[in-house]
Amino acid sequence: MVKEILVDVDLKETRVAIVKNNKLSEIYFERENDNQVVGNIYKGIVTDVLPGMQAAFVNVGLEKNVFLHVSDALALVSDEKRNKNLSIQEVVQPGQKIMVQITKEPLGSKGARVTCDLNLPGRYLVLMVTMDHIGISRRITDSQKRNRLKEITQGFKPDDKGLIVRTAAADKSSAALKRDFNFLIKLWEKIVHHYHNSEAPALLHSDLNLASKIVRDKFTKKIDRVLIDDREEYQDIIELLDFISPSLKSKVQFYDRTKPIFEYYNLEPAIDKTLKRQVWLDCGGYIVVDITEALTSIDVNTGKYVGDTDLADTVLKTNKEAAREIAKQLKLRDIGGIIIIDFIDMDNTEDQKEVLAVLDEELQKDKTKTTILGLTELGLVEMTRKKEKEGVEEFLQKPCPYCDGKGRVLSEDTMALRAIRKLRDLFAEQNDEAVLLEVHPQVAARLIGLGGNNLKELEAELDRHIYVKGSEELHIEEIDIVETGSKKAIAELASPVEVGERKKLEIEEPHVTNKQDGISRIEGFIIDVTDGGHLVGEKVEVEITDVYRTYAKAKVIRNI
Template sequence: MNEIIVDSSLNQTRVALMEDRELVEIYVEREDNKRTVGNIYKGRVTNVLPGMQAAFVDIGLEKNAFLYVKDAIPAHMLEDSDVSSKDISIRDVVKNGQEIIVQVMKEPIGTKGARVTTHLTLPGRYLVLMPYVDYIGVSRRIGAEKERERLRGVVEEIKPKNIGVIARTAAEGKEKKELKEDLKFLLKLWQKIDKERHLGFAPRIVYRDLDLLQRTVRDMFTNDIDRFLINDKEKYKYIVDFVDLLSPHLKSRVEYFQSDVDIFDYFQIESMIKNALSRKVWLRSGGYIVIDQTEALTAIDVNTGKYVGSTDLEDTVLKTNIEAAKEIAKQLRLRDIGGIIIVDFIDMGNKEAEKEVLNILEKAIAKDRTKTNILGITQLGLLEMTRKKVRQRIDSILQKKCSNCNGTGKVLSEYTVIHHIEKEVRKIVHHTNAEAVLFEVNPAVVSTLKEENNHFISELEKETNLKIFIKGSELVHNDAIHIRSVGKLDKVQGLLPI
């Protein structure tokens, strides 16, 4: 059973896609992280970089957007010509100060600004409109050649000249009338955008894509979804009207969740989200995978863990890798991991077993709506794959870097902190005439000092002729040192607990 569960609250909307009561995709939209992909802007070129074959464009966001030459070349420059994008310089396409219309194709991620293109696309329910090219396409997910040819023929009949149209996966099995209505809506939308782009000065937004709820109905609520639940009465009514407009036959599947129980708690989604943020993911057999994410790539390690098998080592390894392959495909969708992905499966030493695991991984990944390529196994026995990076990973939306460890996941050991205390003591002795000092540290540091029977402090006092007091506090981070007082002995002692 496939379900879409929506949790609508005052400051955010969360959408969960469930397959057989398992969370496979989660989307979060807040006021501070509203999606920009699909938005169309009137921007101004601020810097042309021939060495990178790209340009920076001010579109009004915090960071300037990045425009590659292949995303900037107008279609007419390549028509009836053997010239490729590699033969054209970015300086021949855009100039500093030039106003251009661009569409965001990749969200700003980390320190990078949004990636934009001048090749605009407008997605509808069944079709995608491309106003600047004359082209007909059919989604690769539609496998039946007969259906592909039928859709190509229908699109050719209904589309205007010099306009590109792609039939989306949802177009499969749809009649000409439904496709024509969708195209009519997209053409009206383009007329409005075309008029708007000539108005006002850059940078400004020309068209804002649908919000999360609307995109969910448009892109995810298909015949494969058995139920659509939402916990907000007003938004429920709006969704029913929106579905009635796009897919009337699905209207009966939309339900209002009326309960005092939190909708995500009721379906145990909160605990699933918590697991999606964990570094280690346990498999049902007792094995586990470890997911380490960096800015450049994601590394996934497969381990047998508690699973010891029942036949032989080869069988144990194969079963663990098969289970891990299915889980990895699920985790890529759930965490929305993009970019380069390296998987270290347990060494199988058997080409047939390797092929079986890869086939299972490919089959599991087929459910993913984001483009993913499995490149094969390297000489080191590592699986290479890539997944299109479009938006921020779910962990970067729900979490932030620890202010103490700065995102490393590690803090200084107690012995390192004790060494820092010694350095601070020597600085105080060198630069002041103080008689005593009071340090406030984490209780773990105090425990370590006590294990040393306070020899360290007594020896340091004897060497520096400075009275040293150490006070433990849960409010002090593990690797921090707070100097509470430095000066006369009686003054420092007055701050100690009685």
């Protein structure tokens, strides 16, 4: 398997993709104006202590005060008191100056979450400033390697601090680990100096930028290549590797092709797919991903897959493939929080266990902590995935300003009926003989009806002249009463063309009922071009031959 890290640097945004066999596996974003604050260390001032929440709010200079729970503040008290059930008032007081580190990005209306248990990550080690402990990455499973790493780190660990040995350290020498430790200790001393010489609130330490962080945390010997399309970022990465892992420098290359790196690797369509609700499986089934504020629901369907043997086998194969795809999508989209999965119903208990085993096996490959809680009485799989920052959907999108997050809009028929009620209300209050109504073209089609029959009935009911104009610029749920007045004035306003006038336009589509004719539009007004059906997509000059209430007829003079 070929595994690559691709770095795309723009003036306003940096994107980093991890690609396996030319397929997108992970995607990360960092924008110029975004405050990526996780890992940052601040000198802050306690502003509020809330006994009811057992928490405090701390001003660190960000837009919103950060949230400090009592369980994350115990590093401020002595070791003897940490095991006691302390209240937040016994740990911090308003006005107190403390050092905190961001553990969770601000999400929505919530401010960032912080801790007083400070950690400084290096290439191979994490320095735990407030804990006396040595931990070995659970991904290092070989007992001999674990014992070797523990023995090495015990040789230089300070008595009042702790160390976590990262996965990348598995086969590294004692000298490499000691060099990483020395860097972290010097960094901590610099932070302490800054703390004592700064006025709160103040930023004491900020983590690396996105590209450098990915290289530090994910660039191991298992990565075949790192490609970077920015010369300055390339040099920064080389300098970083000079210190943390010189042997990997040969795998870093500068991308200098004319075609943008993400286009060359065909990643743009793959990124767009991370925003789709429906994800097709190779077998022909599909999953549907719905992300809400409370939880994420994932539904599994057989789709076009009919299987080879019997229904139970078809369901099992679809569910197993879906389990693999779900684990992939959770990681790719960085979905966190509560997740509910509705696999296709399985009557066989053994089949259920097999599907859950596949899901669990795939989730083990995800470094973000996940927990499968099991099947509910309704046969739904409950699980959680740690949420530390915005997922891809939240980062790239915003709530729809039209549907207010519902994901649905009113139908053309509903809007046509609303337009009719609006006209009834209008003419109940005033006596103008005509009106020009502007709506979305699909709504206009419903109002006018086949051959104008719906419009004729409405005019007969209201005893008024009604002109309907379709506009692509209007949202489907908008209704615009443009003008009311005399029939002559509104007719002139409604029609943008006159008989005998020549216009240059593009044939947009064939006529719905008369395929020989072509349809174009001028300011939303329909132009029926006689014998223009075969000219769809072409630009022509036409002469207006007839003008009616809702459309005009024209003939082709010449192709342009």
